[in-house]
Amino acid sequence: MDTLGEILMIAFGAALIHNFVLHYFVGICPFIGVSRRVDLAFSMGCAVTFVVCVASVLSWTLTTWVLQPGAPIPSFIAGRDTDLTILTYLSYIVVIAASVQFVELYIRRYHPPLYKSFGVYLPLITTNCAILFACLEISKHVGGTATDAWGLHHALALALGGGIGFTLALVLMSGIRQELDLCDIPRPFVGIPVVMVVGGILALAFLGFTGSDQGLVDAFAKGGTP
Amino acid sequence: MSESSLPTPGERFVNGVLPENPVFRQLLGLCPVLAVTATLASALTMSFAVAVVLLGANVVVSLIRGWLRPHLRIVVFTLTIAGFVTLVDKTMAAFLYPMSKELGPYLPLIIVNCIIICRCEVCASKQGVGAAAADALGQSLGFTLALCAIASVRELLGAGTLLGFQVMPAAWPEWVVMILPPGAFFTFGLLMALLSVIQLHREHRRVV
DSSP states (O other), rough: OOHHHHHHHHHHHHITTOTTTTTOOOOHHHHHHHOSHHHHHHHHHHHHHHHHHHHHHHHHHHHIIITTTTOOHHHHHSOOOOOOOOOOHHHHHHHHHHHHHHHHHHHHHHHHHHHHHHHHTTGGGGGHHHHHHHHHHHHHTTTTTOSOOOOOOHHHHHHHHHHHHHHOOOOHHHHHHHHTTSSSOOOOGGHHHHHHHHHHHHHHHHHHHTTTTHHHHHHHHHHHHO | OOGGSSOOHHHHHHHHTTTOOTTTTTTHHHHHHHHHHSHHOOOOHHHHHHHHHHHHHHHHHHHHHOOOGGGGGGHHHHHHHHHHHHHHHHHHHHHOOOHHHHHGTTTGGGGGGGGHHHHHIIIITOHHHEEEHHHHHHHHHHHHOOOOOOOHHHHHHSSSSEETEEHHHHHHOOOOHHHHHHHHHHHHHHHHHHOOOHHHHHHHHHOO
């Protein structure tokens, strides 16, 4: 399969088939916390998408050049092959915190009203599992045990697809919650329980995408051969 | 706040188990709660890992609380936690390889688990080592209880087993959806609703 096909497959898989929120359960906190209004959910999704992309590019670069066994930079300094994988988690956290800081500065400078409405949830992106999860998924495909080595474009495709999938889940949920405000919900279910049950139904709907990547592969295979 | 107005170590421990249960009351750290509860065994391993990291991070943060600066404290918390998670992750990969494969990315994701950062912030950065350790034990006990509650429902209905032993009759039609992601959302939502039914019932009785 050609490069474009691979990229599309990774992005499609991350956005729909293995949706970050509804399949891997990462980023549940904003899924519950910021899904009251559609516009807020959409901006939150965009902020997370942007942070995921920045953090993924940085962590791919870091893993390839510094962290993986026999990486060029530390090997050059030490004069022999090195293995710094033990530092993976620590360095990823620093990278993520730095990218969130960067996004926070940008939004505060250019979109002050948005900055106000995010409130505490903006710095909390640092502790959003979705971002560390994307970095870890990418690191699985770089160096050591990987059977299929990923380039920077693959990493970016995963980040972008995952971010779009996250935004999609958040916007869907907030649309449903706006309608739920007008409903008569049984008292024990008011608040979080009903959100969880609705999330379950959404996850059930997204299960329907399982296997559709095979169809995509077939379509590409057909398009590739005359 | 002075130390005397904060809860004692004993209160910290008791509070963590039910009154301030991290999962059902504070709604913190929901990612592992939903992701690793397909079987009871993986839920127990996850709770153990979280307990070790929480205890380590709380004790360390409590020891260095005099040197913490407000604007840098979250970074210090996260880096401390990341260190302990690396330890637990490597240990588990060495001695419990199949389980560490099964937990996959959710083990390193403990780093960004809100429970641990929250406990460091609320308790360990303000109180001594004793209270911090008691708080960590109580919170992790509460976390374990919640995870086991969800996991046993899911494993029982989804596979008819508990910890791998057949419990339901052989004719039990396995509800595969309970093992799949939607089952996690449903089980958690229904268990929370059940808890609030109990609470409403109690309040009602108190009023009458």
